[in-house]
Amino acid sequence: MSSSTQSASSVANAARRGSPLSRRLLIGFGWLFFTLFLLLPLLIVVSQGLKMGVGTFFDAILEPDALSALKLTIIAVVISVPLNVVFGVSAAWCVSKYSFRGKSILVTLIDLPFSVSPVIAGLVYVLMFGAQGFFGPWLQDHDIQIVFALPGIVLATIFVTVPFVARELIPLMQEQGTQEEEAARLLGANGWQMFWHVTVPNIKWGLIYGVVLCTARAMGEFGAVSVVSGHIRGVTNTLPLHVEILYNEYNHVAAFAVATLLLIMALFILLLKQWSESRINRLRASAAEE
Amino acid sequence: MSRRISPVIPGFGLTLGYTLVYLSLIVLIPLAAMFVHAAQLTWDQFWAIITAPRVLAALQLSFGTAFVAAIINGVIGTVLAWVLVRYTFPGRKVIDAMIDLPFALPTAVAGIALTALYAPNGWIGQFANDLGFKIAYTPMGITLALTFVTLPFVVRTVQPVLADIPREIEEAAACLGAKPLQVFRYILVPALLPAWLTGFALAFARGVGEYGSVIFIAGNMPFKTEILPLLIMVKLDQYDYTGATAIGVMMLVVSFILLLIINLIQRRIEKP
Numbered sequence: 001m002s003s004s005t006q007s008a009s010s011v012a013n014a015a016r017r018g019s020p021l022s023r024r025l026l027i028g029f030g031w032l033f034f035t036l037f038l039l040l041p042l043l044i045v046v047s048q049g050l051k052m053g054v055g056t057f058f059d060a061i062l063e064p065d066a067l068s069a070l071k072l073t074i075i076a077v078v079i080s081v082p083l084n085v086v087f088g089v090s091a092a093w094c095v096s097k098y099s100f101r102g103k104s105i106l107v108t109l110i111d112l113p114f115s116v117s118p119v120i121a122g123l124v125y126v127l128m129f130g131a132q133g134f135f136g137p138w139l140q141d142h143d144i145q146i147v148f149a150l151p152g153i154v155l156a157t158i159f160v161t162v163p164f165v166a167r168e169l170i171p172l173m174q175e176q177g178t179q180e181e182e183a184a185r186l187l188g189a190n191g192w193q194m195f196w197h198v199t200v201p202n203i204k205w206g207l208i209y210g211v212v213l214c215t216a217r218a219m220g221e222f223g224a225v226s227v228v229s230g231h232i233r234g235v236t237n238t239l240p241l242h243v244e245i246l247y248n249e250y251n252h253v254a255a256f257a258v259a260t261l262l263l264i265m266a267l268f269i270l271l272l273k274q275w276s277e278s279r280i281n282r283l284r285a286s287a288a289e290e
Numbered sequence: 291m292s293r294r295i296s297p298v299i300p301g302f303g304l305t306l307g308y309t310l311v312y313l314s315l316i317v318l319i320p321l322a323a324m325f326v327h328a329a330q331l332t333w334d335q336f337w338a339i340i341t342a343p344r345v346l347a348a349l350q351l352s353f354g355t356a357f358v359a360a361i362i363n364g365v366i367g368t369v370l371a372w373v374l375v376r377y378t379f380p381g382r383k384v385i386d387a388m389i390d391l392p393f394a395l396p397t398a399v400a401g402i403a404l405t406a407l408y409a410p411n412g413w414i415g416q417f418a419n420d421l422g423f424k425i426a427y428t429p430m431g432i433t434l435a436l437t438f439v440t441l442p443f444v445v446r447t448v449q450p451v452l453a454d455i456p457r458e459i460e461e462a463a464a465c466l467g468a469k470p471l472q473v474f475r476y477i478l479v480p481a482l483l484p485a486w487l488t489g490f491a492l493a494f495a496r497g498v499g500e501y502g503s504v505i506f507i508a509g510n511m512p513f514k515t516e517i518l519p520l521l522i523m524v525k526l527d528q529y530d531y532t533g534a535t536a537i538g539v540m541m542l543v544v545s546f547i548l549l550l551i552i553n554l555i556q557r558r559i560e561k562p
Contacts, residue, residue: 020507023377030373031548033366034385036414037438041403042391044413048406088314094305106309113317114492115545117499119519120538123526124320127327130530135324158316180296191300213393218394218463222502227526240398240502245401256406259399266394274387 029192034088037095045263048256061261065234069242070261075150076225076238077218080157085212088165096168097181107170113162120160122227125152148230153238156224161217165210172206172280173199184227186202205283209276217268220262321542328405328539331532339536343513345521352518353544355429356497359436361446363493364486366437374445375452389446392439397502405433405507427509430515435503440493447489448482455481484560491552498545 001102003241048058060066097102114123125132129146139146146152180202184194222240228287229236239262246255294319296406328336339345374386392400408415418425437521443474455478463473501519520543525534 026373027367027377027379027499030370030385031381033370034381035534037441038388038391039370039396040407040413041400041438043408051549053467072417089511090305091309092533094302094309097299098302098306100302100306109318110309110312112321112358115495115499115549117501117519117541118500119501119522120542123522123534123538124324126526127531127535128320128323130531155316160315180300185298195301214370216394219397219504221501222396222398222405226501227523243396243398243402246504252406255402259402262396262399266391266396266399268391269394270387273390277433278427290421 004139017040018259045256049258049260051256052200052253056253057257057260059255063254064141065237065244066258068234069237069239069258072150072153072237073219073239076154076157076165077215079154080161080218081211083158084161085160085165085211088167088169088210090206091166092169092173095170096176097178097247110166111163116221118156119227120161121224122156123287124157124229125284126157147228148232148236150236153225153236156228157218157221160221161214162223164214164217165207167211168213169203172203174188175203205276205279209273209280212273214267214278216273219269220264228271279289307387319328321386323540324535324538327531327535331536336536340540344516345518345537347513348518349519349540349544351429351516352498352541353429353548355432355436355517356494356500357442359433359497360490360494361546362433362437363440363444364490366369367441367445367489368448368482368486371445371448371452375449390442392441397439397500398506400438400505401435402508402544404431404438404503408434408507426507427511427515429515431507431509432504432515435507436497436500437499439503440496443493443496444486444489447492451482452478480559484556487552487556487559494552495545495549498541 008064051059053122073094091106093109094100095110120260123217126147129135129139131147133147146155180198181194184198189197221238222244225238225242229238230239231237231241231245237245239258243255243258246252246258331339340349370385370389374382374389405412405426407413408418408431410416410419410424410426415425423430424435459477460473463477464470468476497522499519501517501523504517505520508517510520518537522534522537522541525531525537532561
């Protein structure tokens, strides 16, 4: 290959594009890996779910226990995501607009739930609010149930999704700096006006991106919710837990049917993610042009 | 305590206060409660729990499979990032978007899908069965599940860094006579290593704690295919809260030590 007659530009060209063979091999590998590792799992979920026909498929999804699991999953998402949005905006605000001592520790603490096992996330709430937990006797006296009930499921979901919004917003808001907010203030806007009219439009797409990721995790969380749910069918079962119960009862067709429902939700989330990402990139590009 | 960049922008006290209160209530106090609960044990009792043969077997399995999965992702993830950044080919956008599937897909769905594929009678597992080995219900199946759920980490950390490396540098090196391997060793590796390590650490930490995708494919045999998070679950089902807590504390401490080591390596690379 490296004959002395080759011009410098063709060497450079080869370095840029790689030799045709390695290029083809690598692209082929990408396709093969994608097909075997990402596409096949999707296909098997759908094909197993539809194995007994469309009727059985819809029976499994529309059965009362599945519907109540869907409802519980939606409730958990609807409560946990907005709370983590408010937290994420607030955390990103203080981290990106000011400098203070201990900031890097705070950022580490925000990321902490990512390196804690979901099972431990569930365990800590059982230790706090369970019958033998720190607040157990008090809660029992006042007839409040947290663990093995909706509040526990919501708390565990919040725990595992705490970092998502903050993590997307912190780099974005650091990049944007404080000039526009300062200008708004100097022109007489009060704090809330500045926030709603300057900050929110700037971070809108980053925020949507964070919400999408947060929703995906909240909807699919398994380990943490499994610990605190108590697995009461039709009462404290979320959709992923319902899949587990059906699967363990060897009701595989129903398990895969419900899994297909979750899969469709996941693909929808991927689409939303792709869309918000392209909007962020477009904003970045137009900011770079100015 | 504070030295503000910009004194004109309001909300420092409010946002910092809210952030700290929320984080404390949701994450810090509950985690501290676990350590307080574990403190009821004497050191000898704690040590006896975490060095029980069944716990040690699970410890080895969890950290071992998570490590291997992170290494596999380190290699495949880098190759995928390379293919997605450097080449344009039909289907590139689809593959790029689908890399995030493991994050969007509930882990239980991933778990039953992989089990159905790799079980001895599954679409792929039957070929392994013909060759005389099993994938599902062995540590190999656990590694496979962990590789799946942590796939996006390395790709997504390496991809932007790779895209930012000016190609002129590689071209200049090639013009000056560097062989492709030398370009890789002296230009790409130093530039990509910090991001690669971040992706590796994230994948590893997630793998150690992962539960949903693993329990379906693992087989969950004590001493053989029982992971640490499952062992915590088993102890909880037996109302052995202290045992579960001791294992949880041990798991957190070991994970943090490993993440700290990775962090230190990263700092040495970034500031030689």
